Amino acid sequence: MRACYPGSFDPLTLGHLDIIERAAPLCAHLTVAVVHNPSKQTLFSLAERQQILENQLAHLGNVSVDHFSGLLVEYVRKMDYQAVVRGLRDSSDAPIELQMARLNREMLPHCETLMLAAAGHLSHVSSSFVREIARLGGPIDQLVTPFVAAQVKQKLTSKEAS
Amino acid sequence: MRACYPGSFDPLTLGHLDIIERAAPLCAHLTVAVVHNPSKQTLFSLAERQQILENQLAHLGNVSVDHFSGLLVEYVRKMDYQAVVRGLRDSSDAPIELQMARLNREMLPHCETLMLAAAGHLSHVSSSFVREIARLGGPIDQLVTPFVAAQVKQKLTSKEAS
Amino acid sequence: MRACYPGSFDPLTLGHLDIIERAAPLCAHLTVAVVHNPSKQTLFSLAERQQILENQLAHLGNVSVDHFSGLLVEYVRKMDYQAVVRGLRDSSDAPIELQMARLNREMLPHCETLMLAAAGHLSHVSSSFVREIARLGGPIDQLVTPFVAAQVKQKLTSKEAS
Amino acid sequence: MRACYPGSFDPLTLGHLDIIERAAPLCAHLTVAVVHNPSKQTLFSLAERQQILENQLAHLGNVSVDHFSGLLVEYVRKMDYQAVVRGLRDSSDAPIELQMARLNREMLPHCETLMLAAAGHLSHVSSSFVREIARLGGPIDQLVTPFVAAQVKQKLTSKEAS
Amino acid sequence: MRACYPGSFDPLTLGHLDIIERAAPLCAHLTVAVVHNPSKQTLFSLAERQQILENQLAHLGNVSVDHFSGLLVEYVRKMDYQAVVRGLRDSSDAPIELQMARLNREMLPHCETLMLAAAGHLSHVSSSFVREIARLGGPIDQLVTPFVAAQVKQKLTSKEAS
Amino acid sequence: MRACYPGSFDPLTLGHLDIIERAAPLCAHLTVAVVHNPSKQTLFSLAERQQILENQLAHLGNVSVDHFSGLLVEYVRKMDYQAVVRGLRDSSDAPIELQMARLNREMLPHCETLMLAAAGHLSHVSSSFVREIARLGGPIDQLVTPFVAAQVKQKLTSKEAS
Numbered sequence: 009m010r011a012c013y014p015g016s017f018d019p020l021t022l023g024h025l026d027i028i029e030r031a032a033p034l035c036a037h038l039t040v041a042v043v044h045n046p047s048k049q050t051l052f053s054l055a056e057r058q059q060i061l062e063n064q065l066a067h068l069g070n071v072s073v074d075h076f077s078g079l080l081v082e083y084v085r086k087m088d089y090q091a092v093v094r095g096l097r098d099s100s101d102a103p104i105e106l107q108m109a110r111l112n113r114e115m116l117p118h119c120e121t122l123m124l125a126a127a128g129h130l131s132h133v134s135s136s137f138v139r140e141i142a143r144l145g146g147p148i149d150q151l152v153t154p155f156v157a158a159q160v161k162q163k164l165t166s167k168e169a170s
Numbered sequence: 171m172r173a174c175y176p177g178s179f180d181p182l183t184l185g186h187l188d189i190i191e192r193a194a195p196l197c198a199h200l201t202v203a204v205v206h207n208p209s210k211q212t213l214f215s216l217a218e219r220q221q222i223l224e225n226q227l228a229h230l231g232n233v234s235v236d237h238f239s240g241l242l243v244e245y246v247r248k249m250d251y252q253a254v255v256r257g258l259r260d261s262s263d264a265p266i267e268l269q270m271a272r273l274n275r276e277m278l279p280h281c282e283t284l285m286l287a288a289a290g291h292l293s294h295v296s297s298s299f300v301r302e303i304a305r306l307g308g309p310i311d312q313l314v315t316p317f318v319a320a321q322v323k324q325k326l327t328s329k330e331a332s
Numbered sequence: 333m334r335a336c337y338p339g340s341f342d343p344l345t346l347g348h349l350d351i352i353e354r355a356a357p358l359c360a361h362l363t364v365a366v367v368h369n370p371s372k373q374t375l376f377s378l379a380e381r382q383q384i385l386e387n388q389l390a391h392l393g394n395v396s397v398d399h400f401s402g403l404l405v406e407y408v409r410k411m412d413y414q415a416v417v418r419g420l421r422d423s424s425d426a427p428i429e430l431q432m433a434r435l436n437r438e439m440l441p442h443c444e445t446l447m448l449a450a451a452g453h454l455s456h457v458s459s460s461f462v463r464e465i466a467r468l469g470g471p472i473d474q475l476v477t478p479f480v481a482a483q484v485k486q487k488l489t490s491k492e493a494s
Numbered sequence: 495m496r497a498c499y500p501g502s503f504d505p506l507t508l509g510h511l512d513i514i515e516r517a518a519p520l521c522a523h524l525t526v527a528v529v530h531n532p533s534k535q536t537l538f539s540l541a542e543r544q545q546i547l548e549n550q551l552a553h554l555g556n557v558s559v560d561h562f563s564g565l566l567v568e569y570v571r572k573m574d575y576q577a578v579v580r581g582l583r584d585s586s587d588a589p590i591e592l593q594m595a596r597l598n599r600e601m602l603p604h605c606e607t608l609m610l611a612a613a614g615h616l617s618h619v620s621s622s623f624v625r626e627i628a629r630l631g632g633p634i635d636q637l638v639t640p641f642v643a644a645q646v647k648q649k650l651t652s653k654e655a656s
Numbered sequence: 657m658r659a660c661y662p663g664s665f666d667p668l669t670l671g672h673l674d675i676i677e678r679a680a681p682l683c684a685h686l687t688v689a690v691v692h693n694p695s696k697q698t699l700f701s702l703a704e705r706q707q708i709l710e711n712q713l714a715h716l717g718n719v720s721v722d723h724f725s726g727l728l729v730e731y732v733r734k735m736d737y738q739a740v741v742r743g744l745r746d747s748s749d750a751p752i753e754l755q756m757a758r759l760n761r762e763m764l765p766h767c768e769t770l771m772l773a774a775a776g777h778l779s780h781v782s783s784s785f786v787r788e789i790a791r792l793g794g795p796i797d798q799l800v801t802p803f804v805a806a807q808v809k810q811k812l813t814s815k816e817a818s
Numbered sequence: 819m820r821a822c823y824p825g826s827f828d829p830l831t832l833g834h835l836d837i838i839e840r841a842a843p844l845c846a847h848l849t850v851a852v853v854h855n856p857s858k859q860t861l862f863s864l865a866e867r868q869q870i871l872e873n874q875l876a877h878l879g880n881v882s883v884d885h886f887s888g889l890l891v892e893y894v895r896k897m898d899y900q901a902v903v904r905g906l907r908d909s910s911d912a913p914i915e916l917q918m919a920r921l922n923r924e925m926l927p928h929c930e931t932l933m934l935a936a937a938g939h940l941s942h943v944s945s946s947f948v949r950e951i952a953r954l955g956g957p958i959d960q961l962v963t964p965f966v967a968a969q970v971k972q973k974l975t976s977k978e979a980s
């Protein structure tokens with residue numbers, strides 16, 4: 009199975025990493041695909057988000073990093089992926105994920121979405137919490153890897169300086 | 171990926187069939203595994219449920235039918251499956267599925283559960299609705315295949331006669 | 333609009349009464365239809381549940397009481413109702429109600445289900461809570477009318493005596 | 495029953511159309527009421543949204559199109575509607591719909607909200623998905639009528655040209 | 657137990673008041689803590705929100721009003737509160753509240769969040785509804801106290817005049 | 819605050835233990851109250867469930883074990899507790915907990931229910947899962963303490979022998 013795991017990864021969290029490390033063994037190849045949405049402001053640039061992913065996923069032999077803009081199904085069609093991987097943190101993530109999975113299959117019938125349950129101890133981890141806590145000066149060490157934590161702190165320091 | 175799709179299949183519905191036909195192309199091999207729970211009364215016997223599945227899944231080259239009793243994770247461990255496939259009919263199925271997926275990973279860490287969204291037009295289809303409607307003499311033609319509908323009617327007729 | 337409001341009404345609660353009194357003005361005629369399910373044990377007999385309803389709904393000119401057994405859609409078809417009225421106590425009632433509404437439309441396409449939100453102060457009222465609290469000797473005065481409360485107490489007393 | 499079906503209709507989707515066509519036979523008259531919110535940016539102007547609705551609902555004899563601004567209950571009071579019609583796409587729509595239905599009844603006690611379940615095959619259809627997919631150049635033919643699809647494409651082309 | 661009840665209180669609603677009056681008897685001391693978020697626009701200034709709270713809570717002997725900015729857990733740590741009080745209006749409030757409660761305990765292990773169910777007749781009351789209805793000229797008398805209603809009207813009049 | 823934590827505790831899980839250990843420091847005294855429901859079959863007798871609790875909670879100075887039958891609010895009234903403690907494992911526990919909390923306040927207005935979020939890594943732990951897994955011969959070491967695991971195994975062995 010050739011699959012992709014799309015997301016903003018702004019930044020990569022322990023929740024994302026858990027899904028990637030668990031999905032990879034099920035796939036012949038897994039592409040982590042960073043969404044590039046020019047009209048949405050992000051903490052890290054597209055290039056930075058890709059670099060962080062490449063650094064952090066180097067230990068996974070069958071995982072590569074890519075990016076796309078526009079419709080996910082167009083990207084899936086072009087790259088000929090068989091499946092899209094998504095994580096469900098809590099049952100409250102299910103409504104929007106089911107709607108998007110159905111919408112995507114309607115546009116591209118063979119495009120299956122495979123949902124994995126986040127590990128229970130990571131069910132509260134999200135990129136937006138990471139950004140918000142870091143901006144308020146709080147600890148993010150239990151939400152991201154040390155490498156990502158350092159990147160976030162450096163980014164926020166350079167932003168304040170500018 | 172070698173996966174199994176466990177369930178009672180009492181009887182096989184169009185909802186089950188949709189998940190099986192969509193999951194099969196993602197797997198090297200998919201085993202549809204009928205749960206045998208001696209303490210739970212079913213409309214069809216274990217052998218009957220397996221026969222219906224074998225009849226209805228004959229067109230799928232990489233799908234086979236099996237059964238198990240006891241813990242799902244024990245069966246997964248013994249057969250060395252990499253993943254368990256489950257369908258989500260509606261977002262309200264998510265809470266129990268997440269709980270079971272987490273419980274199973276705690277007992278068998280590499281046992282991943284892959285959840286697929288039921289097609290929207292099948293989101294209300296369940297085996298228990300099939301049995302209840304058939305018992306009340308209603309139409310089940312939009313919930314199961316013609317073959318299964320005939321089996322259900324024959325079974326109910328023979329039960330009433332006895 | 334000719335509509336029916338089906339239910340077990342075992343017994344009629346203030347929640348049911350609220351839905352009936354609010355739905356009646358929207359209908360040319362509203363039939364409150366007691367489900368008769370011979371295989372399910374109830375506190376009150378079918379005749380008793382109908383009598384309670386007739387007593388309590390006498391002030392509503394365009395409301396009558398009826399009963400049915402078997403499939404709701406068969407009853408709707410036979411009586412030529414245009415709509416089925418249902419109350420949603422809390423958002424957690426929605427999943428099963430949506431499934432049943434879709435299932436019923438699949439069997440009888442013109443059979444619409446109209447869902448009304450229970451009043452907030454009645455969102456915790458259910459017949460099963462009434463029966464359970466009464467059996468444990470607790471107060472049910474805020475869940476049912478004084479007439480129904482008296483009927484419940486009398487019924488439980490006569491059951492214990494027998 | 496005189497009812498209204500309020501919404502932004504930016505643009506009209508197959509989901510809206512399904513609710514209108516199913517609610518109309520239950521009403522003496524059904525008014526589709528376009529919300530005019532000057533502080534919210536829309537793809538189509540108020541006049542355009544009304545024109546699309548009038549064009550697409552011409553086959554429904556007892557349906558008319560109107561608009562309102564300000565509080566829905568003020569509009570309902572002024573026009574003396576007996577009920578407000580709303581569609582529930584998925585059970586996850588229920589919480590906000592129940593809150594608004596209760597709030598509206600508190601401000602205008604006889605203002606009933608009748609919720610209908612969207613057809614299962616339309617449960618993932620929303621105006622915001624239509625706009626987002628169209629902006630990204632994707633297909634919207636299974637979400638809106640051909641007439642609306644053409645209007646959306648023309649609108650986006652003229653916006654890009656300007 | 658020394659606890660705090662954090663929120664924006666923009667403005668204080670009958671829902672907030674209900675939670676405060678019910679939580680206070682359970683606490684040795686309860687601090688109502690107004691969140692000061694400089695990047696978020698509010699109807700009332702921080703000082704105004706605090707004044708309204710002080711006016712409306714004067715009858716509660718063991719309740720005081722405070723404010724904080726930044727991370728809630730930092731404030732809880734500094735003030736040495738044992739618990740954070742939160743209201744659940746409807747079951748749909750639970751997902752975000754559980755996520756935040758878990759996140760806060762991860763950052764400050766002894767920081768417990770105690771959730772209370774809003775009274776049923778207040779389950780649809782929120783500050784954002786109060787602001788929206790008031791802006792549209794609707795009645796807010798059943799959502800806030802007369803004092804708060806007067807403050808809201810005066811504030812909106814002075815804003816329009818400016 | 820004098821509070822009680824009611825439940826079946828059939829048997830005590832790590833989820834229960836987590837709630838008790840976190841709630842105890844917030845209370846002057848916390849009573850763990852075992853529900854005795856003669857019409858419901860349990861794995862452990864009332865006496866056994868109390869003994870397990872007493873053994874496992876001996877390290878908590880302000881916690882005692884009790885039991886009750888009948889209505890919870892009657893027990894709360896008699897013992898003059900100020901609050902009832904409940905754990906929410908997942909957001910899907912919220913609907914029934916909110917209904918019961920409201921029902922209990924209606925019968926006993928000062929009876930507050932304080933809901934705590936289960937720790938994320940325990941969100942899938944329930945007594946019924948413990949019993950089911952143990953009956954099927956599976957591992958329960960991550961759901962209960964070693965002491966409870968031994969009690970469960972001994973109980974199931976003695977049941978099979980009888």
